[in-house]
Amino acid sequence: MSDPTFPDSAEPIYSARVDALLGLDDFHVRSVETTSIGVRIHVETDTTMTGCTNCGVVATLHHRRRHAVGDVPGPRGPVELVWHKRIWRCWESLCPVSTWSEGSEFIRPRAKLSVRAGDWAADRLQYDDVHVQALARRLGVDWHTCWAAAKPVLATRTTSSDRLDGVTALGVDEHVWRHVGPQTPRVLTGMVDISRDDEGGVNARLLDVLPGRSGPVYRDWLKAQTPGFRAGIKHTTLDAFRGYKNAIDDQLSHTITILDAFHVVKLGIEAVDDTRRRVQQATTGHRGRKDEPLYKIRRLLTMGAEHLKQKTATKIDAKLKAGDPDWEVTIAWDCYQSLRRMYQAPTPVEGRARFEALVDKFSSCPIPEVKRLLTTLQKWRIEILAYFATGGASNGTVEAVNNLIEKTRRVAHGFRNFENYRLRILAVASGAKKNLPTRHHA
Numbered sequence: 001m002s003d004p005t006f007p008d009s010a011e012p013i014y015s016a017r018v019d020a021l022l023g024l025d026d027f028h029v030r031s032v033e034t035t036s037i038g039v040r041i042h043v044e045t046d047t048t049m050t051g052c053t054n055c056g057v058v059a060t061l062h063h064r065r066r067h068a069v070g071d072v073p074g075p076r077g078p079v080e081l082v083w084h085k086r087i088w089r090c091w092e093s094l095c096p097v098s099t100w101s102e103g104s105e106f107i108r109p110r111a112k113l114s115v116r117a118g119d120w121a122a123d124r125l126q127y128d129d130v131h132v133q134a135l136a137r138r139l140g141v142d143w144h145t146c147w148a149a150a151k152p153v154l155a156t157r158t159t160s161s162d163r164l165d166g167v168t169a170l171g172v173d174e175h176v177w178r179h180v181g182p183q184t185p186r187v188l189t190g191m192v193d194i195s196r197d198d199e200g201g202v203n204a205r206l207l208d209v210l211p212g213r214s215g216p217v218y219r220d221w222l223k224a225q226t227p228g229f230r231a232g233i234k235h236t237t238l239d240a241f242r243g244y245k246n247a248i249d250d251q252l253s254h255t256i257t258i259l260d261a262f263h264v265v266k267l268g269i270e271a272v273d274d275t276r277r278r279v280q281q282a283t284t285g286h287r288g289r290k291d292e293p294l295y296k297i298r299r300l301l302t303m304g305a306e307h308l309k310q311k312t313a314t315k316i317d318a319k320l321k322a323g324d325p326d327w328e329v330t331i332a333w334d335c336y337q338s339l340r341r342m343y344q345a346p347t348p349v350e351g352r353a354r355f356e357a358l359v360d361k362f363s364s365c366p367i368p369e370v371k372r373l374l375t376t377l378q379k380w381r382i383e384i385l386a387y388f389a390t391g392g393a394s395n396g397t398v399e400a401v402n403n404l405i406e407k408t409r410r411v412a413h414g415f416r417n418f419e420n421y422r423l424r425i426l427a428v429a430s431g432a433k434k435n436l437p438t439r440h441h442a
Contacts, residue, residue: 012044024106024116030084037140038077044084047102052090054097062089062099070113070139072120078140081114083107111149112141118149122157125150126427131412151423158426164207164229168195170252171237171398172244174213175405177421184418185211189218189244190405193431194237194397204397206405206429209422215243222251237395239263240380259383260395261343267376268336269302271369275332276301278369279324293323301329305337306344328367335362335370348388355385404429 014028022029022041031042050059064084071079089099106115113121121135136146171192178186189212193205210217222230235256238244240263248257276298280288288295297319300312308316320330338358345351362374377384387393405425415421 014046026104027083027106034076035080038079039074040080040082041071042082042084045086045102045104047086050088050102052088052092052095052097053100055090055092055095057090057092057095059088059090062087065101067107069107069111069117070141070145071117072114073138073140078138080140081107112145113139113149118153121146121150122153122427125154125424126157126430126432129407129411129428147420151420154423154427157432158423158430163430164225166195166203166232167193167207167229168232168234169236169393170194170207170233170255171395172218173239173395173398173402174241175209175402177409177415177418181416187213189213189221190398190402191218191221192398192401192429194393194395203431204401204429205431206401206426209425211418213241213243215246217247218244219247219250222247235386235390235393237393237398238383239395240267240376245383256386256390257383258386258390258393259380260398261387261392262395262399264377264380264384265340265343267373268339271367271373272301272329272332272336273298275367275369276329279326279329283323283325293319294329301333301336304340331365332367332370335365335367335373339373343387345388351388352385355381401429 012028012030018029018032019027022043024043026045026047027043028046029041029043033040033042051057052059065087067083067085069081069083071081073079083104085101087099087101090097103109108115117139121132121139124130124135125132132147132150133143135150136143139146171194173190173192175188175190176186177188178184188209190209191207193203193207195203197203208221210221230252231254233252233255235258236248236252237258237260238248239260245257248255276294277288280286280292280294284292288298290296297316300308300316303312305313320327320333324330338354338361342351342354342358345354359374359377362370362377365371365374405428408425408428409415409421412424415424
């Protein structure tokens with residue numbers, strides 16, 4: 001029984017140009033038709049003779065079966081490939097094999113999308129910041145079909161054995177992946193490769209994310225890695241969270257640990273803001289309101305003095321005089337500026353000297369918020385000074401990776417499944433974008 005579309009008695013006529021546009025080895029285009037949403041292409045292989053898979057006897061063509069799959073979309077919309085598969089029959093009566101169909105690595109049995117379409121969808125998710133539903137519409141399938149084809153491709157790319165090779169610096173930070181919904185762990189611990197290459201650039205690769213924010217989460221991940229991986233780490237960065245520091249001390253005690261400069265400066269901003277709120281409450285009896293002097297400059301107080309224009313500096317000075325009768329906010333702001341200037345030191349020796357001067361200055365400061373900041377600085381003294389010994393290593397790269405993750409979450413309008421979320425962000429933040437070719441080569 002033959003397919004009326006492809007009469008077996010007729011000699012097939014193939015077009016090399018059309019086959020080149022299709023771009024599939026061993027497949028030939030027999031006909032093309034337009035549909036309501038795109039294009040349908042009828043294809044067949046050039047296999048005209050084969051032997052029985054069991055006895056080797058030359059088989060005879062039994063009939064054809066149509067297998068329709070979605071392929072990479074074209075300029076006219078979704079593309080459907082209809083493969084007219086040959087069904088072969090063994091004519092040897094003693095052979096236990098009756099019939100079988102031809103196969104292809106490009107179109108797998110019972111697949112709804114071609115292998116090429118799965119690779120295309122995975123590339124778009126990894127490199128082009130799109131969501132699955134948008135790709136499903138372009139492929140002419142539903143969300144589940146699109147994700148089922150892309151998921152194994154992304155999983156293969158993110159679980160390669162050499163993915164953790166060459167890591168010499170490791171950053172860690174928390175990440176909130178769910179702001180609403182079930183009471184599951186909403187905060188994740190993310191590990192990022194912040195190693196520098198031969199040219200001084202940073203790799204910026206997300207290595208893994210795990211549910212929860214605690215020392216044991218980070219420690220167990222480090223413990224699960226190979227001894228060679230742990231031995232290759234030279235320095236680590238973190239925020240002022242003692243749990244992560246305990247994990248580093250337990251598994252990476254040989255490394256230099258750096259407290260991230262951004263988070264240290266942020267502690268200074270919090271000290272100024274807490275002082276402003278306390279003074280605001282004491283002088284007015286309520287929280288800040290838009291017409292009150294201290295509330296008007298709450299954002300300006302977070303800026304570095306070196307970035308202020310004369311007009312802005314004059315405004316800050318006037319508002320502080322009007323709303324800060326005991327100069328508490330003014331003193332706290334001056335301490336914050338001293339903290340910023342410490343990280344602007346031109347040499348490591350000068351940086352350490354500025355830190356010691358900072359500790360002396362804070363020790364004599366009467367502001368309770370500054371005293372609290374001093375306690376934190378003294379507890380993290382070694383990790384803060386390590387910043388100057390490592391040429392300014394920080395968690396800035398980790399925050400950049402976190403921005404990529406946030407963009408993925410926003411584009412997808414949130415995630416409900418952690419495993420899918422983990423796979424998506426590992427693919428997006430793998431550092432592969434910078435290696436994409438941008439020119440045509442023969």
